[in-house]
Amino acid sequence: MTASATAPEPLPVTAAILVIGDEILSGRTKDKNIGYIAEYLTNIGIELREVRIVPDLMDEIVAALNALRARYAYVFTTGGIGPTHDDITADAVAAAFGVTIDHDPRAVAMLSERFPAEQLNEARMRMARIPAGADLIANSVSKAPGFKLGNVMVMAGVPSIMQAMLDAVAPSLETGVRILSDSVRAGLREGDIGTALGAVARAHPDASIGSYPFWSETGPDTNVVVRSRDAEKLKRAMDAVKDMLTAERARLANL
């Protein structure tokens, strides 16, 4: 065999999300960022592997951040970069990396675009505190920037601002091969196809096959989703799923 015949699949680029905020854990605020970031990363070829939500406590943020940044190619944080006393994410990131943190002239300049000098008070100046060595992430919505330090992207918790920051930082990220996916509606209940679907999954280890039950207008039904980085492997697995579904529908109709 030649090397070209066995070209290795590119390594996946992995990521984690760290959501920071008491208000998410109390249930007062319902997170809208995890699902958005998950879908966004999938679409640009980055694999989200883990999510954690932690409270506004320095030790908790530092411990979670250090666990995640050591393990995944990228970590995206949301929340805790506003102007009040409970906004401690920037300080926690500096502590996790063991670097200093101070008012960053570039961040002050960005804030000055929005706030006249007399409004740039101590609280708002908190939003210009950036760990040493970080690159800023522009905030087209409300100016106060996020930042990128090492493999960690620090973003706002307000969804519209987070989304703008994700758009701003995404072009600078390394991405892998996008995971392709295809889905088919089974027209059968999940429990009717589970055994046969497991056999298809074992026969196609290069594809990831998931089944998701839902209630349709005609009763319980199932979506089967096949995912792979390779279009040919995806097609072979999906063809096998569809053949299995045809056979199972016939078998069940004849019971």
Next chain:
Amino acid sequence: MTASATAPEPLPVTAAILVIGDEILSGRTKDKNIGYIAEYLTNIGIELREVRIVPDLMDEIVAALNALRARYAYVFTTGGIGPTHDDITADAVAAAFGVTIDHDPRAVAMLSERFPAEQLNEARMRMARIPAGADLIANSVSKAPGFKLGNVMVMAGVPSIMQAMLDAVAPSLETGVRILSDSVRAGLREGDIGTALGAVARAHPDASIGSYPFWSETGPDTNVVVRSRDAEKLKRAMDAVKDMLTAERARLANL
């Protein structure tokens, strides 16, 4: 001082959520359970301290579960207890606890209420696999039960079923003193009040004070939320917040 004058506050009862499912990490399915469970636990006096989302991989589920169950009073899992090959939560829980797992006659009986014998195939019988020593959690929606093993509650991922299971298991849980909360709309931007609010927070360490910016019909505004287990401490902190807001509004009007 007498003992009664310094009656200790009851210890909080803590919890974590472990969400299990590739479909959440890919963004295909948007989680609806975290916010629901968070609010539910807050209302019954259990403090949610951490959430993790992990993929349908045995080692990942076992590692996260063992980390969380050692640290918090309760762990609530969602997802991965259906009839297909990627539903491995029950096996992962058994592995984490080091116990065996097999078809449980009580669970088979529950499934038999819904499925006639000819439909109780190998796939559906997967849903009767329960780790040794677990108590079942009834499922009033679709019969296949969840279970409680030690301090871990294993629930379905489908929101309606998860909610029924949470209702079923909640009465058996130890609960702490419910955290009381009160909120006030500042009528000011977060950055206008940040410094003064920080001073109030430092003066009231027994209350947790958070601020949440939002866009109202009249422009940027802020909700200030005060939380405490003690009604008197909550009131004192909220009074201080309101006095501060009155002073800040007057100060800013005179600028």
